[in-house]
Amino acid sequence: MKLLLILLALSAVFYLIRLDVVRPGFEEGDKIRTTGRLSEEPLLIEGRQRIVLGQIRAYIDRFPEYHYGDKVVVEGEVALGKAGWYLKDPSVEKKEEGAPNFLQNLRQKILGLYSQYLPEPHNALLSGIVLGTKSSLDSSFFEALRKTGTLHVVVASGANIALFAGSLLNGIAVLIGRRRAIVPTLLAVWVYVLLVGWQPPIVRAGIMGSIAFAAQAYGRELDAWRALLASAVILLLVQPLWLFDVGFQLSFAATAGILAFTSPLSRLFRILPRVFRESLATTTAAQIAVSPILFFTFGQISLLSPIVNALILWTVPAIMAGGGVIAIVGLVWEPIGQAVAWLIYLPLAYFVEVVKLFSKVT
Numbered sequence: 001m002k003l004l005l006i007l008l009a010l011s012a013v014f015y016l017i018r019l020d021v022v023r024p025g026f027e028e029g030d031k032i033r034t035t036g037r038l039s040e041e042p043l044l045i046e047g048r049q050r051i052v053l054g055q056i057r058a059y060i061d062r063f064p065e066y067h068y069g070d071k072v073v074v075e076g077e078v079a080l081g082k083a084g085w086y087l088k089d090p091s092v093e094k095k096e097e098g099a100p101n102f103l104q105n106l107r108q109k110i111l112g113l114y115s116q117y118l119p120e121p122h123n124a125l126l127s128g129i130v131l132g133t134k135s136s137l138d139s140s141f142f143e144a145l146r147k148t149g150t151l152h153v154v155v156a157s158g159a160n161i162a163l164f165a166g167s168l169l170n171g172i173a174v175l176i177g178r179r180r181a182i183v184p185t186l187l188a189v190w191v192y193v194l195l196v197g198w199q200p201p202i203v204r205a206g207i208m209g210s211i212a213f214a215a216q217a218y219g220r221e222l223d224a225w226r227a228l229l230a231s232a233v234i235l236l237l238v239q240p241l242w243l244f245d246v247g248f249q250l251s252f253a254a255t256a257g258i259l260a261f262t263s264p265l266s267r268l269f270r271i272l273p274r275v276f277r278e279s280l281a282t283t284t285a286a287q288i289a290v291s292p293i294l295f296f297t298f299g300q301i302s303l304l305s306p307i308v309n310a311l312i313l314w315t316v317p318a319i320m321a322g323g324g325v326i327a328i329v330g331l332v333w334e335p336i337g338q339a340v341a342w343l344i345y346l347p348l349a350y351f352v353e354v355v356k357l358f359s360k361v362t
Contacts, residue, residue, distance in 0.1 A: 011233045019240040024055060024085065026078050032056075032087075033075040035095070041068040041133065051092065055241065058090035068104075071096035084244065103194055107131060110195075113330040114323070117341035122348040128154035129316060130323035132196050141352070144359035149294065149305030153316060161196075161205035161251070165189050166258045166282040167317040186210050205251035207231055224259055228252070249293050257289025258282055283313040308358045315347040322347075 026032055034053065042049040048059050051066055053074050066072065072094050076087030111133060114123040121141040127133040137145075137154065145151040168188055172181035193206040208231045215224035232252055235242060242248040265281035272280065287309050322344030330337025 008233075011237065015233075015236055015240055018237055022240055024241075026085075028078055028080050030078045031076070032078055033073065035071070035073045037071050038066060038068055042066050055085050057084060057086040058092060059086070060090060060092050064094070066092070066094065067097070069097075070094055084246075107195060109331060110327045113326055113334075113337055114341075116334075117326065117330070117338050118345060118348070121352060122345060125154065125348055125352060126319060126323050126344070129319050130327070132202070141355075144355050147359045148308045148355050149291070150308055150312060150355055151294075153313075161189070161193065161202060161209055164192060164320060165209045166262065166286070167320070170282060171317070171321075205247075205255070207235065208251055208255050225256075228255055228259065246293065246297050250290050253289040253293055254286040257285045257287075261285035261288055280314045283316055284310070287313060304358050304361070308354060311354050312351050315351050318347050319344055319351070 034056065036053050038051055038053060040052050042051045042065075049062060049066060051058050051060065051072070051074075053072065056074065056078075058074055058076065060066075072092050074087065074090055074092050076090035079086055079088050111127055111131065114126050114130075117123070118126060121138055124133075124137045124141070128137060132154075142151075145154060165185060169178070169181055169185045172185055175181075189206055189210060193202050196202050208228055211227040211231045215227045235248070262281045262285045265284050266277055269277045269280055291305070322340055325340050326337045326344075329340065
């Protein structure tokens with residue numbers, strides 16, 4: 001214990017040194033002009049695009065469209081909000097389009113299948129849950145998700161990676177045992193990370209989740225906590241500003257919640273079949289942990305949010321699994337993909353209707 005405290009103290013000292021080195025060279029109210037590549041796909045919010053360039057966010061008109069990897073020049077006045085630095089009245093100029101790669105092309109094909117097989121907003125919901133794509137959500141359904149406290153299912157990509165890893169590990173463990181399930185689970189997680197996009201929140205969640213779940217799968221709960229803490233410390237020493245990033249906070253909280261609450265919740269849900277019990281326990285555990293962060297970040301939480309989440313979170317593992325099957329078989333033979341889409345339309349429709357219903361009473 002003494003050694004651990006000493007290591008944490010030294011890490012804190014090094015962190016403060018690193019934070020001082022990488023602290024942004026601007027202050028609130030400064031006017032800046034910066035050039036770089038977009039670090040994630042723009043998010044559509046109420047008819048506007050939110051683009052991210054390094055530590056800066058900018059909210060601009062819907063058109064012209066920008067995409068992940070585009071090289072742009074951004075100019076505006078710096079302001080500090082709850083989600084970090086952003087620009088007031090920004091101007092953006094595209095200098096160079098991002099070059100698509102194999103995974104980006106594959107991602108677009110999968111999104112095309114979802115759009116082909118399912119109506120709105122069901123295909124947008126599936127795209128958001130499986131691939132973290134938020135740009136296709138229409139404003140009314142986006143607002144319904146926000147009002148009911150379920151937006152995290154679609155926009156909290158770091159939390160979704162943790163949910164994906166936890167649910168997949170539990171599902172495979174039912175078939176071949178927990179220890180044997182480690183390697184295929186971790187391989188699947190990193191394929192998924194590459195497919196969703198090599199973005200900081202996704203990578204952070206992949207690293208932290210991989211280390212923690214591997215330790216947990218070997219029956220070492222204490223080591224899992226140490227692994228999670230060690231990975232967080234290492235990542236923060238590399239990128240100190242991530243401590244203030246909502247994606248990092250959600251990644252860490254979701255994984256910690258799964259480690260802390262999955263077992264007691266699984267016992268609480270013992271009357272359910274094992275496969276449903278484990279998935280529900282995993283998703284609920286992550287939800288418990290991320291809820292405070294979501295409240296302080298979005299500034300609003302519905303009193304009915306726990307009820308809505310309890311009603312819809314059990315569908316997430318089934319939707320993610322169905323979306324994965326569509327992505328695999330739909331690219332080979334479209335009729336089979338369509339058949340799978342019909343099956344997961346039921347949980348998607350249930351999810352949509354529950355969210356819409358409760359959004360009217362919040």
